[in-house]
Amino acid sequence: MTDQYLVTLTVNGEDHELLVTARRTLVDALRHDLHLTGTHVGCEHGVCGACTILVDGAPARACLMFAVQAEGRDLRTVESLGSPDSPNDLQRAFSEHHALQCGFCTPGFLMLAEGFLASRPRATKAEIREAVSANLCRCTGYQTIVEAVDDCASRRRCAPDTTEGEATPEPGQNDTPRPA
The missing domain is CATH 3.10.20.30 (Beta-grasp domain)
Structure with missing residues (x-):
């Protein structure tokens, strides 16, 4: 037993x-x-x-x-994250940028990107590319995944902050320095 x-x-x-x-x-x-x-x-x-x-x-x-x-x-x-009827912004970005093909790896990429963007909302495309390289995809070639994550990050930075009603500043405007 x-x-x-x-x-x-x-x-x-x-x-x-x-x-x-x-x-x-x-x-x-x-x-x-x-x-x-x-x-x-x-x-x-x-x-x-x-x-x-x-x-x-x-x-x-x-x-x-x-x-x-x-x-x-x-x-x-x-x-x-969302549902087929009501996807969240990251899921919409993946769809808009055709960042999925067979879809098998997509849930893993979505969760990797969601966690990454929460910790690095101002990530560069190079940083996004490095982060998504942790997961394997046999179909997309990664470029569309990087574009989707970057687009979602950009939209999140420009979205109104619901707690204060103001847009989040773009990089360089009141930007907190990143650790070296």
Whole structure:
């Protein structure tokens, strides 16, 4: 008999209690136990990035974590971004720039980009290209992905700040210096 553990996972703002074995991967718990199938399983070695989700706001490979390790952490999957009827700005940018072809890697890229833009809202195209190189895509050649992420970042910088009703300044205007 395999030991099982009761864990509470906070996924997309909701708590879920699961009974899992110690070796149950987070990606399997998300897909099979919680039926959040937007997170894809690719290489199962942490190389491809198809299973990328946000763990406490940072991109992480769900295939490399056990479900028991995720207890007490804030988990976000691609389902948290939007829906087919109401996509968020990043999903719209991917569609507008044709940044997906077969779509298998797309959820991982969306979550990688969402976490990256949260930490680097003023990233350059070179920085975006470096960030997205962490995930593998066999179809797009990455250029359209970089363009979509850059376009979304630009739109977010120009969007009105809902807390103060003002647009976020462009780079160079009241810009906080980046660490070296």
